[in-house]
Amino acid sequence: MMDVQVREVRFDAGKPKICVPILGKTFDEIIEQANEAKNVAEVIEWRADYYEDLFDEEKLNQTLLALRDEIRNIPLIFNLRTERAGGTLDLPLNQYRQINEFVVSSRAIDLVDIEVSIVDTLSTTFIKWMQALDVRVIMSYYDFEQIPEDAVLLFRLNLIEHSGADLAKIVVTPKNEADVLRQMKIIMKAQTFVTLPIISVLLGRLGKFAQVGGSLDGSCMTYGSLAGKAQPDAMIEAEKLAMIVNELR
DSSP states (O other): OOOEEETTEEESSSSOEEEEEEOOSSHHHHHHHHHHHTTTOSEEEEEGGGOTTTTOHHHHHHHHHHHHHHHTTSOEEEEOOBGGGTOSBOOOHHHHHHHHHHHHHTTOOSEEEEEHHHHHHHOTHHHHHHHHTTOEEEEEEEOSSOOOOHHHHHHHHHHHHHTTOSEEEEEEOOSSHHHHHHHHHHHHHHTTTOOSOEEEEEOSTTHHHHHHOHHHHOOOEEEOBOTTOOBTTBOSBHHHHHHHHHHHO
16 A cells, blocks of 8 residues: 655554544634644644635635644645535535635645545546645545445445545445444455555444544544534544554554
């Protein structure tokens, strides 16, 4: 498996990096959360679908630059999640593309998280264009109902690799403990024929096992929430998560 280096952080199958999502609605909330996050996060993700001034380019740019300034050298992921992917926005495709292009051009971010279904429509030139500006692309596949069959997931990971992404992200929903173990096994197996670093996210209460188990299956990143701001991808608070992950090492 290849690893991907972003600033000082290496995404590989070693200890999973702890990513803290920022969900602020206003400029002040975003910067305040960033200030809190930078004490525990190895990576920070801005969930821009929560931001109320997203469509104002001047404010968006101002927020991006202030966010970058606040978190200094921590890698920053830009994630504009649509409703289809569990986000808050129902955006037309051209607008989704426009905002992502604007943000990539700002040079304030390091990685961008793009949904598989959108890449299917926008073609891979969109990805190459972002990479040409030194932004790494995480391509995400979501299933809110279940964990698909092994073959389906392995096929998806293959497609993600062939479309030229830098990292693959799989977000799935286990129904029972056996599902959690099966998913961890799939992620381990995938590493024998996919060279991309993989981020594996399991939703719901059972997902907590996978949140701390990245060292076992090789998932390169795990999501931890800010104190008092629980969310589906990040059920365990980042500080606690860091302690558990280090303890398991």
